[in-house]
Amino acid sequence: MSPPSFAETVEHFASRLAADHTALARTWLERLDQLLDVEKRDVFPTPQLLDHIPELLAEVAAYLRAPEDQEIAANTAVMMKASELGLLRFDQRASVHQVLREYQILSEILEAFFMRETVALGERANTMATVLVLSRAQQAVRVLQQKTVDAFITRYTETIARQTAQLRNFSRLVSHEIRQPLGVLQVLARMLPIREPDSEIARLGETLERNVIRLADVAGKLERLSRLTRRPDNAPSEQSVDLSALVHDVAHQLSDMASSRDVTFEIADALPCFAADAGRVELVVINLLANAIKYSDPSKPSRVVRVEHDPSVSHPRVLIRDNGIGIPRSQFDAIFEQFVRVHTHLDDELGAQGMGLGLSIVRESMEAMGGIVGVESAEGHGTTFTLEWPAAVPREKTPLESSS
Amino acid sequence: MSTPLRILIVDDYPDALEVWALFLGAEGFEVLTAANGHEALAHAVSARPDMVVMDIQLPGLSGLEVARELRRSPSTRHIPLIAATGLSHTTQIAEARSAGFDAVLVKPCSPDVLIAEIRRLLAESGRKPASDNHS
Numbered sequence: 399m400s401p402p403s404f405a406e407t408v409e410h411f412a413s414r415l416a417a418d419h420t421a422l423a424r425t426w427l428e429r430l431d432q433l434l435d436v437e438k439r440d441v442f443p444t445p446q447l448l449d450h451i452p453e454l455l456a457e458v459a460a461y462l463r464a465p466e467d468q469e470i471a472a473n474t475a476v477m478m479k480a481s482e483l484g485l486l487r488f489d490q491r492a493s494v495h496q497v498l499r500e501y502q503i504l505s506e507i508l509e510a511f512f513m514r515e516t517v518a519l520g521e522r523a524n525t526m527a528t529v530l531v532l533s534r535a536q537q538a539v540r541v542l543q544q545k546t547v548d549a550f551i552t553r554y555t556e557t558i559a560r561q562t563a564q565l566r567n568f569s570r571l572v573s574h575e576i577r578q579p580l581g582v583l584q585v586l587a588r589m590l591p592i593r594e595p596d597s598e599i600a601r602l603g604e605t606l607e608r609n610v611i612r613l614a615d616v617a618g619k620l621e622r623l624s625r626l627t628r629r630p631d632n633a634p635s636e637q638s639v640d641l642s643a644l645v646h647d648v649a650h651q652l653s654d655m656a657s658s659r660d661v662t663f664e665i666a667d668a669l670p671c672f673a674a675d676a677g678r679v680e681l682v683v684i685n686l687l688a689n690a691i692k693y694s695d696p697s698k699p700s701r702v703v704r705v706e707h708d709p710s711v712s713h714p715r716v717l718i719r720d721n722g723i724g725i726p727r728s729q730f731d732a733i734f735e736q737f738v739r740v741h742t743h744l745d746d747e748l749g750a751q752g753m754g755l756g757l758s759i760v761r762e763s764m765e766a767m768g769g770i771v772g773v774e775s776a777e778g779h780g781t782t783f784t785l786e787w788p789a790a791v792p793r794e795k796t797p798l799e800s801s802s
Numbered sequence: 803m804s805t806p807l808r809i810l811i812v813d814d815y816p817d818a819l820e821v822w823a824l825f826l827g828a829e830g831f832e833v834l835t836a837a838n839g840h841e842a843l844a845h846a847v848s849a850r851p852d853m854v855v856m857d858i859q860l861p862g863l864s865g866l867e868v869a870r871e872l873r874r875s876p877s878t879r880h881i882p883l884i885a886a887t888g889l890s891h892t893t894q895i896a897e898a899r900s901a902g903f904d905a906v907l908v909k910p911c912s913p914d915v916l917i918a919e920i921r922r923l924l925a926e927s928g929r930k931p932a933s934d935n936h937s
Binding site for chain 1: 815822825909910911
């Protein structure tokens with residue numbers, strides 16, 4: 399009996415996956431249904447999306463048959479589906495954590511499927527082919543997962559920008575639309591005692607005026623509150639940011655992504671507290687930590703991302719260091735431009751599909767806060783991003799802060 | 803017997819014009835009103851008010867532009883100007899002052915505060931304040 403051929407075994411797995419893709423998609427949905435405390439139709443609520451999942455699996459099957467040097471990222475149809483999934487999960491208010499978990503479950507289901515098929519094939523399986531098919535399927539899922547998460551984070555960024563604009567409009571509404579009629583009421587209330595001195599009407603006028611003044615005070619507080627997120631004169635709006643809490647929070651959000659690549663975070667105890675736009679600081683930190691994970695170096699015994707504070711200067715200065723694959727010196731400026739990505743040739747290997755938007759968002763956010771971002775890197779050793787915010791300017795407490 | 807001092811109120815919100823006219827009338831002033839910047843300039847030139855109280859956010863010609871125009875013209879540059887604005891940011895207040903306003907009040911401003919400002923500026927400009935007819 400001739401040994402089983404490599405090509406036959408690959409074809410066997412590919413055709414089995416293609417034949418079973420609907421059933422496997424159903425299994426995935428059922429597992430998600432058990433895991434997530436929502437109705438199945440709420441996870442993927444449209445027939446279109448219920449089609450998405452089987453199609454993703456059919457494309458993975460087609461990918462197994464493709465030449466070894468072909469990347470799944472080259473399949474634009476499947477990459478678009480993965481993106482759409484990210485947008486949809488964001489709109490459903492899922493977390494990054496949940497999305498990562500969903501793909502992890504898909505990965506487990508595929509692994510179990512290939513185990514069963516390998517056992518069924520028995521001696522007819524070519525071992526090399528089995529190993530290859532398994533690793534390509536896992537790789538495909540990682541690439542799709544990254545694409546979905548990227549779309550998710552992009553939508554998140556857009557949402558923050560839109561909410562900021564809405565708050566700005568709200569502030570205008572309060573300052574103009576509410577203050578105008580309140581001003582009129584205040585004068586009318588004052589008119590009553592003038593017109594009817596020493597009367598019941600005069601006393602009621604005083605009560606009316608007292609309450610109008612209270613409302614005007616509330617309108618003033620609301621306006622100051624909404625101004626926290628608006629940027630008059632292009633100055634960043636300020637609120638108190640506790641960087642320690644914020645970095646721990648972001649690290650937690652990314653913990654699945656980090657553990658899937660065996661990356662650990664080391665966050666210094668004493669990170670600064672300072673006044674800045676908290677939404678922007680979060681965007682900066684989430685992008686830099688996600689990048690550090692994406693471009694971690696699989697060949698190193700341990701992969702570490704450190705967040706440190708530089709106390710030698712009086713303004714907030716924070717370093718995010720990784721021991722990842724590094725960035726060539728010639729690319730230090732280019733990485734901050736939109737859609738520039740240095741390691742496209744490594745994307746498949748690292749499962750690091752990205753849009754090339756992350757670092758441009760980081761720089762734009764830092765500049766909007768009056769800060770700067772710098773980079774130092776050595777290829778093969780790692781990268782350090784430096785974030786610096788301007789020194790605190792003493793400011794008056796707003797009545798809202800002092801009364802709380 | 804002195805003629806009452808004349809105040810020009812400028813606001814694009816008709817109710818505000820009406821109640822301020824009532825209130826300042828009751829305080830003994832003669833009140834003129836204008837609902838936009840162009841009307842305000844015309845009244846300021848023709849009626850020579852002793853004081854102008856003006857909203858900054860006006861349709862067409864803004865309160866800042868009206869103030870600059872009044873400060874440029876020899877016949878109106880001496881008139882005390884009070885700004886009433888819904889915007890309370892310090893840069894906006896500084897902008898109003900540099901446009902020529904003598905005082906900036908943030909809306910909604912209390913009638914007491916407005917009257918106090920009017921009396922203070924009239925006293926500074928050497929005009930006789932209106933009599934306090936109800937105390």
